Structures are given as C-alpha cells and as structure tokens.
Amino acid sequence: MKSNVSKLLSTAAIAVTVSAGATAGTLDDVKAKGFIQCGVSQGVPGFSNADDKGNWTGIDVDSCRAAAAAVFGDATKVKFTPLSAKERFTALQSGEIDVLSRNTTWTYTRDSSLGLDFTTVNFYDGQGFMARKDLGVESAKDLDGATVCTEQGTTTELNMADFFRKNGLSYVPVIVQKADEALAAYASGRCDVFTTDKSGLAAHRSKLSDPNAHMILPETISKEPLGPVVRHGDNQWKDIVTWAIFVQINAEEMGISSANVAKIKSETKDPGIRRLLGAEGNMGEQLGLTASWAYDVIAQVGNYGESFERNVGPNTPVGLPRGVNNLWTEGGVLYAPPVR
Numbered sequence: 001m002k003s004n005v006s007k008l009l010s011t012a013a014i015a016v017t018v019s020a021g022a023t024a025g026t027l028d029d030v031k032a033k034g035f036i037q038c039g040v041s042q043g044v045p046g047f048s049n050a051d052d053k054g055n056w057t058g059i060d061v062d063s064c065r066a067a068a069a070a071v072f073g074d075a076t077k078v079k080f081t082p083l084s085a086k087e088r089f090t091a092l093q094s095g096e097i098d099v100l101s102r103n104t105t106w107t108y109t110r111d112s113s114l115g116l117d118f119t120t121v122n123f124y125d126g127q128g129f130m131a132r133k134d135l136g137v138e139s140a141k142d143l144d145g146a147t148v149c150t151e152q153g154t155t156t157e158l159n160m161a162d163f164f165r166k167n168g169l170s171y172v173p174v175i176v177q178k179a180d181e182a183l184a185a186y187a188s189g190r191c192d193v194f195t196t197d198k199s200g201l202a203a204h205r206s207k208l209s210d211p212n213a214h215m216i217l218p219e220t221i222s223k224e225p226l227g228p229v230v231r232h233g234d235n236q237w238k239d240i241v242t243w244a245i246f247v248q249i250n251a252e253e254m255g256i257s258s259a260n261v262a263k264i265k266s267e268t269k270d271p272g273i274r275r276l277l278g279a280e281g282n283m284g285e286q287l288g289l290t291a292s293w294a295y296d297v298i299a300q301v302g303n304y305g306e307s308f309e310r311n312v313g314p315n316t317p318v319g320l321p322r323g324v325n326n327l328w329t330e331g332g333v334l335y336a337p338p339v340r
Helices: 002-024 026-033 059-072 088-093 108-113 156-166 179-187 198-205 235-254 261-267 271-276 293-301 304-311
Strands: 036-040 078-082 116-118 123-125 127-132 146-151 171-176 193-197 214-216 224-226 229-231
Touching: 026 059, 026 235, 036 059, 036 088, 059 078, 059 235, 059 293, 059 304, 088 116, 088 229, 108 116, 123 198, 127 156, 127 198, 146 156, 146 179, 156 171, 156 193, 171 179, 179 193, 179 198, 193 198, 198 214, 229 235, 235 271, 235 293, 235 304, 261 271, 261 293
Parallel strands: 036 078, 146 171, 146 193
Antiparallel strands: 116 229, 123 224, 127 193, 127 214
C-alpha cells in the first residue's frame, strides 16, 4: 500500500510541476530539436503500428505527422516512442514526449487531474468483446462465468467491471501489462474473451492466425472518444495539434485531398478555401506557423477520409466502416470548427 501511495504522489507531483512549467513553449522546444517526439502504442494495426523496417503507420501516427507538416512543412519530422498503457501518461508529464497519440480515451479524470489536456477526437469508438465463434455465444450477456483478458492501465478495466456488475454476471479478469500480451493470452486459450475498444479488437483480430474464427460481439458497452493529448498549460501547442486535425476534417468536407490540393489552391475563388490553404489571410501567423501550414498538412498527410481509408477502412485488414466517424454531412459526428 505504501508503495502505491508513493507512486500516486510522485505522479501528482510531476503533473503539477509540468503544468506549472508548460508555458516554456513546446513549439520552441520542438523547433530547436528539429522533430516532434510522439508517443504511440506498442502495435495496434491501423492506429499506430511499425513494420519490420520500423516504418510507422496509422491514424494516430497521421495525427503526429499532420502536426509535423504544420510546424516544419515536413510530415516526416517525427520520432516515435512506443508506450504501454500504464506508462503513457508519465512519459508525457515528464517531457519524454511532446504529444501522446495512442488510441487514448478522453475522460473526465484524465483531463482534469493529470496535468494534461486532450486536443480533439480523431476516432470515436466504444468498448466491446471478442470471442471465438466456437464458444457459441451471440451476445455479451451470454458471458456469465467467462475469463476475460484486457490490458492494464486502460479504461477497459472499469468498463468491464461495470458491465458485468450491472447485468448480474460473474467473470474472471485476466489483466496483463501490454495489449499484445492480452492478445497472446486470448489466442492461447488462457481466457475466453478479449475486451478493448472495438477498433482495437478489429485491429488485433487481423493479427490472429485465423481471423475468421473469431467474432466481435454486437454490444458496445461504453463511449471511447480517442484523441491526442498534450501537457496542460501550453495553449499554443495544444492549438497546433488540434487544428492540424481540424484542417484534415475541413478539407474532406470541402472536397480537398492530397491529390487535388495544389490545383485547388491555384484556381479557387472560394474565400473559405483560400483562407484554409494560405492563399489569403494570416491564419498561419496566428498559430506561429507559416502561411502554408494547412496546405502542407493536406498535401503530405491527406484529409481525414484519406487517413481513415488507408489505415482502417473496409479495404484494409482492420476493415472498419466509417460509421459514426463519418462527416456530419454524411450522417456521422465529425464536425470541425471553420477556419475563419
């Protein structure tokens, strides 16, 4: 008990210290070293995942690349730090990373008590359960007495406990340190069910030897708005990370993509698009960036739809539909403030 209390006090001290000193300016620090240090997962396909050559891809990776394109005009000026769920917040609080973009759920406690700020949501998700088809269950409410694997230090532990308690079901939790360890425990039969965000379940299912032998149960038991996180108190840096994503959403709504952005910038008479792409106005200057910052984000990383389709869309191994992550004009909830 004493060691746990000490850890909590240590984390709180770091949060207070960092919050107080955050105004030192992350943008200046990033420019001085020449890259953004981005905290990512230890491997979730479609969100942040490295291939055998160390090349990182995913929606969360794209959020960091978008920030790099905005700051440097070069989306490659990012270095990635793989982090477990347990260590991710401490890495950001301590300054080891500049931004955390690691399929992280925005919650009240995380936003208010860790000395951190969430920027915006880059993926709307919800927790679910994955089981072997031969287990013979059709619903999460059929899981009475099941053993359930999940990763330590995530929102899934409390959500899982709440779900089973609310429905009067018993279960045996199997809590491990890393997502891949949870998947390995599930694959080996150590547990009946694997629980995490539904996007994560789809991503991890693609790693199994026979993905078709496993099913994601229909229930969604929680809200999991996922997005990048920065240290509290540095509003300029928060604005840059936030608006790099807003630019991608606005670009898709306006029909601007990496393929046509150059042509549109040179030909358009639309004042809203001209402001977005830096052809008029001083939008870049207001963030301490160049006039072309938003153009660079779109040209080098693409709009939100491009990022979704290449990383997690129906034609990828993850195979997710747009669903709620569609634009508000297409029946989804993606709605970015205007650039004006």
